[in-house]
Amino acid sequence: MIKENAVVISQEKIASGIYSLVLGVTFAEEAVPGQFVSVYCRDASRLMPRPISLCEIFPDRGAVRLVYRVAGAGTEEFSRLHSGETAEIMGPLGNGFPIEENRDKKVLLIGGGIGIPPLLACAEKLSHPVFAVGYRSETYLLADLKKAGQVHAATEDGSYGICGNVMDVICSVPLEADVIFACGPKPMLKAVKAYAEKNAIECWISMEERMACGIGACLGCVCKTTEINSHSMVRNARVCKDGPVFKAGEVDLS
Amino acid sequence: MIKENAVVISQEKIASGIYSLVLGVTFAEEAVPGQFVSVYCRDASRLMPRPISLCEIFPDRGAVRLVYRVAGAGTEEFSRLHSGETAEIMGPLGNGFPIEENRDKKVLLIGGGIGIPPLLACAEKLSHPVFAVGYRSETYLLADLKKAGQVHAATEDGSYGICGNVMDVICSVPLEADVIFACGPKPMLKAVKAYAEKNAIECWISMEERMACGIGACLGCVCKTTEINSHSMVRNARVCKDGPVFKAGEVDLS
Amino acid sequence: MKSGIREIKMETEIAGIKMKNPVMTASGTFGSGMEYSDFEDLSLLGAVVTKGVASVPWSGNPSPRICETASGLLNAIGLQNPGIDVFLKRDLPFLTGKGTRIIVNVCGHTEEEYLEVVERLKDTSADLLEINISCPNVKEGGIAFGQDPGAIEKITKSVKKHASQPVIMKLSPNVTDIKESARAAEAGGADAISLINTLTGMKIDIHKRAFALANKTGGLSGPAIKPVALRMVYEAAHAVSIPVIGMGGISCADDAIEFLMAGARAVSVGTENFRNPCAASEIAGGIRDFLQENHITDVRDIIDVVK
C-alpha cells in the first residue's frame, strides 16, 4: 500500500462515457484482482479520492489498468488525463477475491454494468473462468473478456446477447459453478446471493460504498454484516479494508 | 464588456515567475490601455476572478497580451495554460488611462515591479513616451519598453540601471513631463503623487484592490477618495469600475 | 400540447407576490441590477434583491474588504450604500419596469433607521421588503440583533406596523437554533423569511501577521457554506408555515433544486454572480430543464418533497 504519482501510460475512451486508463505503478507485483486504488482529484474543491477497481494487473510492465464510467465531476476530471501526465493514487487497497484457492475450480464471474472490469483481472488468473455479464445497452470490454474466458452476456435492450439482465443469463444458460465472484449494483448482488444460496454455491461479492480515507480509519464506508465484526465489535464492516470482497453470507444486503 | 472563452495564442515565461500570455479575444478593438481583464480559475475551489492588466492590445489580430507574476495559486494555474487551450475571461474592464487627450504630450510612465506591463500598452499609443521603471533585480519586458519609448530604469540591487527604486530614477535623471501615468505598489504611488504635486504635474495612477465582481456591483474593491464619490455618495470609489485609473488627487493613499 | 413538449409552470409566489420563476439574486451581490444588466436579461429573473439600503449613505468598512477562501468568499463590505434618497432617485427607477420583481433589502443601525427606510419605501415600485437583521453594528445585549429571538420578534412587529409591502425577515445563520429565529420572525408577523446570510469567518495573512480583512472578521459565502445553508433552510421550513427563501452557496441548478426540495419556496443566487454574471437566469433555465427531463410540469411539485 503506497501513495504515489502514477504516470499515465495511456487513456482511451472505449464506449460512451467509459474510459480505459493504464497507469504505471510501483505496486503491480503485489496487487490482487478485486483490489482497488484511490484516485485523487487535482481540483482542490474535491477532497475525497475516488475508488476504482483494478481491471487488469501487469506485473511485468509495472502497470495496472482501470476501466471507469464518468459518473460525476471526479471521473470527468480523470477522463481528461493524457499520457505522460500523472495521477495521484493510493493502492493497492482492500482484500481482493480469493484467487489462489479457486484457481482451478469452475468460477462463475457475474458482473453488471461498471462492476464488470474487476472480473477481467480475476479471469486472467483463473484456469476456467466463465463470465455472465449484463449491460444496459452498449457493451464494452467484450473482446478482452472473450480472450480471458467464456462469455455469456445480456443487454437490457437486447441489442447484444440475451435481452434482459445478468440474472436472465444465469437462468437461461446452463452454468455449472463451484464458486461465484460477483460485482455490480446492489439489486444484482442481492439476486446473486439468493441464487448462490439456493444452489449452495460458494459466493463472493464486491461491495461499494462512499469512501473517505480508503484505508480503514474513518469508518465512512461500512456495510452491514450478519455477525459481529471482530474489528468493529458491531455488525459493521469496512468496505475499504475488510472488503471490498465479502463472502455473500457475511453481509446484510437488506 | 463581455465574458468569453479566450483562446491561448501563446504563453511564455519571460523572467523568473513572470509570464507573458497572448489571448485571442473579441474585444481588442474597444480596449484601452490601463484597462484590465478578469481571468477566471478552472479549479472550482477558487471562486474569484484574477484581475490582470492589458499589457499590449492588438486590434488587428484580435488579441491582447497579459504579463503577470505568479503570486499565488490562481496565477500559478494560469502559468500552466498551453496554446490552443482556453481561458475564461471578462473584459475589457475599468476606465483606462486618458490616452487621447495626452497623445502628443510629454507623458512620463512610471512603473514599479509588476505595475510595469500596462504602461507598455500606454506607450504604444503615445507620441513621446518616456519610461521610468523600477525592478527588484531581474528585469523583464525591457526590450519591448525600449521599442516603445525612452527607458530609464533602476534595480534595487544595482544589477541593471540605477541602483535604487524608481523614485531614484526620477530624481537622478532630468525628466520633463506634462503628465504622469503611474502603476505599481502603493508606497511608490504615494511617492509619485507627492512628486507630481510638488512639481505641479498632472498625474494619473492605477490602483489595486482585491476584487470579486470586477464590474462595480459588490463594492469589494473600493479605495478611499478625497471627495464624496457621485456613485457611492461616500468617500469611496470602486477600483474596478470608477478606476483602476484615478487622478492622483482624487484618491486618499493614506 | 405537442407530445413530449409540455408546458412547464415555473411561477412561484411569496406573500401574495407572484414571480415568474423561483430564482432571485441575493442582496449585495447584484448591486441594484444596473451593472449586471450588461450581461443578464433581468426579465428572466424571479426577482432582483437590491443591496442593503439605509436611511443615509454608509461608508462601509475600510479595504481590504474581501478575500477568497476554499470554495468561499469572506466579505466585510460593511453595508456601504448611497442611502435611501439616491436609491429612490437612481436605483429603484432603473429597476422599475424591467419585468422582474423588486425586493428592497433594508438595513439600519437602530430600529428607527430601519423604520425610516421602510416608511420611505411606501408607495414605491418595491414589491417586497427584505429586512437584514444581521447588520454587524446593530447589537442587542452583547450579541448581534439577529441572533436574539426576542429582538427578532420585536423588530419584525415594528417593521410590519410601518411597511406597506409584505416583509421578508432575513435571518443570520450564526445561531444555536435557527428554528427559534424562524419562529420569532413568524411570531412577529413576518410574511416570509430568507436565509442564510453569511457565516462569520476570519482569515489571517501569516506573512503580514495581520487579519486579511481590515475589519478582522467577515461573512463567509459561496459553495463552502451550502451544506450549512441547506440544513438551516430545511430546519426553518419545517419550523414555520410562512414561505422560506433559501440561499447560501447556490452555484448551479442542481444546488437550487436541493433548496427547493428541502422546502424553500424560492432561492437566491449570491456569490456565484461574481463567477458567472448570468448565473441566476441560467439556474432558472436549468431548473426548467430538470423538470422537463423528469416529466414534472410545475416547479411547485418539487418544493418540500424531501422530508
Place this chain on the structure above:
Amino acid sequence: MKSGIREIKMETEIAGIKMKNPVMTASGTFGSGMEYSDFEDLSLLGAVVTKGVASVPWSGNPSPRICETASGLLNAIGLQNPGIDVFLKRDLPFLTGKGTRIIVNVCGHTEEEYLEVVERLKDTSADLLEINISCPNVKEGGIAFGQDPGAIEKITKSVKKHASQPVIMKLSPNVTDIKESARAAEAGGADAISLINTLTGMKIDIHKRAFALANKTGGLSGPAIKPVALRMVYEAAHAVSIPVIGMGGISCADDAIEFLMAGARAVSVGTENFRNPCAASEIAGGIRDFLQENHITDVRDIIDVVK
C-alpha cells in the same frame, strides 16, 4: 550553532503535558493511528487523538455515512466505536510507546457513560482526555448538550472530578456565541479546550429525492469550514486563559500557522488526512520551515501574535 542554521524549538505544552510539536491528528480522522502508521511515522506528531470511545461498542449510523461537498466533507459516522474494553486491549497498547502523546477522545449518551470511560482510562498510558460534548444523541433541553453553557459547565465539573488525566473539552461550533461555551468549560475546570467540531450540514440527492446521508444531517469538515473555525478559535482564545487547541479545515502548514497566530497553542489535522496520509507530519515540518525562513527560533513566538 552554525551560522544560518539555528535550532528551532517546536515544543508546546497543554496542561503540563509537553508535546514535541504543536501538530496533532483530529479525533475520528485517524482511527487509533494503526491504519496510518503504514504511511506516517507517529513519532513525528505532537499527539495522536483517538476516535471517540464509549463505554460499550456503538454501531453508529447506517450508510451512506459520508458525502463530499465543495471543499468539504459531510460525515454522519455516528461515533461508531468498539467500546472501551477493546480500546484498552487493542488500540491503546498499539499507540503506547510510539513516541507521541496519546489523547483519548471520549463520548457517551449520558453523563454516566462519559464518567465510566473516564474512570476506565485512569492509570493508563493516555496522556490527556478530550471530551466530545457534541455527541448527536446527547440532548439537554431540546438542543444538543454541547450547545448549552450550563450543561457544558456541569459535565466538565463531573469529568474533572473523575479524571486522572488533564481534560480537554471539545466544543461544538453550532452555537450563537462560542465565547460562552469556552467560558463555561473554563468555569467547569477544564484544563484546555479544543475546537471546532463539525458544523451541522445537509445534502440532498435530487435524483433520488432523498438525503445524501442516511442520517439526514452530517457534520461538515474540511477547508470549507476553515474561516469559521479560525474565527471561533480566535474568539475562544481571547475569552479564556486555558490553552486552546485549534482545528477545522487545516490542510497545510500555512493554515496551521493561521490558527497558532490566532491564539491556538496546538492544532489538529482532520479531514486532510484522507487526502494525504502524511499530512500531519508534513504540516509540522512546514511550520518549522516557516519559522526558519522567518528567523524565528521558537514556535511559541508565533502563537497569539495577531490581535
